[in-house]
Amino acid sequence: MNVTVREERPEDNIHVFVINNEAFGGAEEADLVERLRKSTSSAPGLSLVAEAKGKVIGHILFSKCQIIAEDESWEALVLAPVAVTPILHGRGIGGKLIQEGLKKAKALGYGAVIVLGEADYYPRFGFEKASKWEVKCPFEVPDECFMAQELKPGYLEGKAGTVRYPIEFQI
Template structure:
């Protein structure tokens, strides 16, 4: 049975390996390490999928800012989501997203932003972020720039620029 839980210190090497195996380069693995040491890191929102003591997948949510004419608003970034290649297609990524949304909600966050696969994230309720008047400071196709409102309607009167944690700058 797969268990979803917040990361512990002892998981860091396995999380690095999981991200390294899941992506063509080690950018995501290095990004996780950088974000873990940043002001954007939220304790409890680095989540692993574990079975029989082995880390099979990982998801990370970190704080970001939406800069708008009404002020700055805090939301979360979902990045990265990784499942070891031998375990992909078994619902582990879906489990990580569902568990992550539940934890984000329990901590009082209201929205999650992701730049990701447009065929994958909408099944969890993500939709194009530009429909809500959000923008990124770098070019991304409309269909890949998505948002999830943990609190429905939260973004109805918030339009502005999504500012990812500065650690992302090295990889954009």
């Protein structure tokens, strides 16, 4: 299947909503995307879609977050959500979205990306346990599921703290 990844356009919004709704079995993630689009947390240029035969079949979104320490904070990105039309799962579309998104985030100058997800999936894209850098999730999750990736080598060194998700996540 010939899949291209490009920036989301306004006419893609309904397709992105449907994909997230179907992929996650409810509108929670689809509503999250809508809230993030309207917020200052949105990372410009980092809402991407996968397209095949002129049809949107996948979506990934990166938003700005903060790593908060006692007297300092640092900007990072959070990858969430990534969704693919369910009948097309297992064809590498989500992986292509992640790879292209990380490449674009790096080109835009971001230092790191945080993800909460499947421990056996995200490491293949370079994610490691965030605890390696003493970066913590703001709520209880298995250590192996809360991951980070440096886009700039050494960016997370000495930045121990807790991730503050955008308010739109309602976490």
